[in-house]
Amino acid sequence: MSTATAEKLDNSVGKDELLDLHPRDLRALARAGKWTGTTEGLATGYAQANLVIIPKEAAFDFLLFCLRNPKPCPIVEVTDPGSPMITQVADNADLRTDLPMYSVYENGELVAQPTDITEYWRDDLVGFLLGCSYSFETALLNANIPLRHQDEDKIVSIYTTDVQCAPAGRFSGPMVVSMRPIKHEQVVRAVQVTSRFPATHGAPVHIGEPSVIGVDLEKTTFQTDYVGPGDGEVPVFWGCGCTPQAVALNSKLDFMITHKAGYLFVTDTLSEEIAAL
């Protein structure tokens, strides 16, 4: 689909029309202001990524924090300081325009949720793309491991644990996890399947008893739904991309931009291209 075709679509472009689009066409629509919806379920097979943009003076410590905590904070790509361009996992994508919606924070306060951050860009900013869980959820489904929250049309359960991340400079805080109930007989296969996707949180961080990591299953966080384990199911916990955002927000940065939750960056890279063996 060409940009010309994209421009014919009006702002009410529906999700059904987007389903078969290549990531570059989705990004072109976002850039043209023609698409401001969530990215869930779009560009099937292609990796999507969380976005965190912070000033360069904090970027080394944040990069170190992500490296030391690869399960909640898998690094997909980092821009050159001052450059909004993504060149490795997408073909010259522009972080200022190519996501459908953003959240802008000043001194830890949400101040805007624009569809374009060109006016906020500064030449000392560094963009971080961090893996999200969509890829491994596809892998689980491909292995015939059902996802209860999807079946029930709910938001996957998310918890703040009492497990502290390895700190780096000003960045520290607890690991945030997502939980999926998995049938006893599929737990081992779920570990194997998700281990292949280290760029998207990889293997679980915990299996079974929630109290070991300080979690009460019924008390979900980040306004997510409770989708608890039923008979014959085990709660399995994976590192969650909410971790780096929560840690960055708590670190007293004077300025930060992220994607709006659910409105991710869509890469040109198939999840299988960056999978382990």
Added chain:
Amino acid sequence: MSTATAEKLDNSVGKDELLDLHPRDLRALARAGKWTGTTEGLATGYAQANLVIIPKEAAFDFLLFCLRNPKPCPIVEVTDPGSPMITQVADNADLRTDLPMYSVYENGELVAQPTDITEYWRDDLVGFLLGCSYSFETALLNANIPLRHQDEDKIVSIYTTDVQCAPAGRFSGPMVVSMRPIKHEQVVRAVQVTSRFPATHGAPVHIGEPSVIGVDLEKTTFQTDYVGPGDGEVPVFWGCGCTPQAVALNSKLDFMITHKAGYLFVTDTLSEEIAAL
């Protein structure tokens, strides 16, 4: 072996006496100035790492360079700025004392090769441990894939290719590779076996025709030996830890410390602990 025992050894401690030592005891010997030899063949099974120490002002770009070129520059651990302590892959090891020998560079010139860098340490330095190839060579041997350079007691052949690394800030340059001749029927297995060790260069970067990556097999670099492929053997090329050192040296840094070639940092982490599936 306790530190007390270690202190009984004199400076002439031979390699045979070191073969069964745990990494922490090898590091204690180095710290006490009792051992100044190479680390090749020691602490079998434990990962060893290349060391690069540079000022913080260049550390973000160097970290970015390593992340963008993970095969030649696999990151094992990075210290907090100003701290010489390694805490993740070893139990509170001190980079100033725990390697047997170092190379100190000022403005790209080698100015000293001390056994201790305490007097050179500054509170703006950052230490990078980068994976080395010893681990995957063990894995190849375990899979019954012979290493000709070891059989012939030579130094593995190393080449500077015409493949440019992905640059980051002031850091750019060609990828350096090591080459091992592998029998036709073992090439696939060699790829599989080394793919399991992403922290130590991982899978090959090229298989077969050397000219594709700008290499003339007989012209080795870094004063290494020529161990070329014989009948029925294919040259297989892996990313080499000489890459980040060469790139850092060429980047006009005013100050840098590395391990002396062959005198690596020995971690407390078994290679299998950080292997992929």
